[in-house]
Amino acid sequence: MGADTKVVLVTGVSRDLGRRFARRLAAEPDVARVVGVDAVPPRGDIGDVSFVRADIRNPVIAKVIAKEDVDTVVHMSVIATPGTAGGRGTMKELNVIGTMQLLAACQKSESIRHLVVKSTSTVYGASSRDPAMFTEEMGPRREPSSGYAKDVAEIEGYVRGFARRRPDVRVTTLRLANVLGPHVLSPITSYFRLPVIPTVLGFDPRLQFVHETDLMSVLTHCVHTDVPGTFNVAGDGVMLLSQAVRRLRKPTVPLVRPAVGGVAAVLKSARMADFSPEQLGFLTFGRGIDTSRMRAELGFEPTFTTEQAFADFAASTGRSASPVERVFDGLASALPDPATTGAGHG
Template structure:
């Protein structure tokens, strides 16, 4: 029997969207290890491969489209009490454009949360969101807290989608106050399993950066992203949470740790000559990525620890290093050599300053 009230709720039947992809599938496999959960429904429009099906263990795969009203039969028929919505697209799919992406993200979420509102069994909803909702601009604070909004409206389609989807979750919370709704705003996610999706920029010997800017970046390890989604599904925490690793890196530090050579360019050239210089690599960059390389984004994670009770295992630097290590990139310049040269130069400058005093 489903527990009454948000604080006393213990998940019994959990539905996870995006089960054929990395995040959804890995969350399913982690939840399947919890003996307290009686049943797990892994939902996606695509059937997972043989290895992915093996990883989800005792979970039941259901091929369904959350944009279709028939998803209500899955939720009502299964007596689902907890929904983890991990199926969001950060870029248009191959062979599809922005319209396809928006249809999947926005219409899918709208239909799914409308069904959750009408389903009496549902007691918790968890959304995988993104720090992209804060945008990136020169007016940004050092760290965004959850109460803050973008200082300049985000330009990218993904950010617009997430802002709209978060609005649906808040609407659900108003209409069904008995449902605990958790919005997890992830910092950019990196890790060895995602290396193929993010290391194109660091795969070239020369890395263009924005002249006069050194974006401060905060990252989240892929394993911590999965752990946060799993924890939110298993607890009764309700609210919006920034999720990120401790510390930060400047873009120049990241380039150096990857063993690349930095090439500072004015932003207009960064978007044009930088793309020309790096061939197809930067052509694939989204608007959010270009703005992030320009300004960066810092997150206040106080609420993550105090209210959600979640502590990432990986710092930003550790996550980045594991990401680069997983990509097996061969350094163009040994980072240790650069560090030694910098220390030597600083020593010479210090000695020169002392001689003139």
């Protein structure tokens, strides 16, 4: 495959991150053409991207791949929130059925050489029995029975099946920590944008983040890299939830866990935040992912640390930490890791 013949199909371009990534990729010198697909048109400028209105749940996606002679697919249309999809049933269809149809189309295609899948570290779950850091070989301590985490587990299973059936196709799966940045709309950014932050009494979970520009960079890197496999992706370091909230200079309301569920239901009905069981588990126990393979094998180095990614997001909310708060955060960072002492799990 010549450098000047790279034709990339990007799914999920009606969403901001998908649209921005497709537009960035179209400007790359060794990418001949970018085809963006989604069921609805993107809002905003897509630059030199060729938009095709197509629902990946429909077999018509195979015709798009064949007609455009696509050799690289970047799958970005896995949805984390039922509200934005039109309900949980539609969300599951978009995520699981959509991925199955896309993979079926890729399997039939003679031109496909590389598949990049934007997955999430949510696949590891969050529980009191978790290791300090999840490596790519590990799975959740408790298999998800519903929701977004179950969708992602099923999607990754189908992707592994596709990789076995088409060993000639390089398959790269990225398990991303929560993506943060001024332009990101997600369950975690909605949570941090609340005027008062509900927390789970007795728990101070560890958090890791990926800055939105590093998301764009790692996806672009994968398009140009011949390295298959599954990779955890996160900025260096971890933050405690208490540190993050202190940076935002917002009040918190510590609640027993059942009460947080009640508050979450109210916030969800008011469309202020979309709390899922995965979100509640994450805000109770946190999660750490090991990124050694990202550096050693994938050859990617994020520009933003976890702390820097959060700082940039915090600045976009109009609040930032005072010098005194930063001193306290420095002291907190010097304390023993709660994952190894057990303090982070109540």
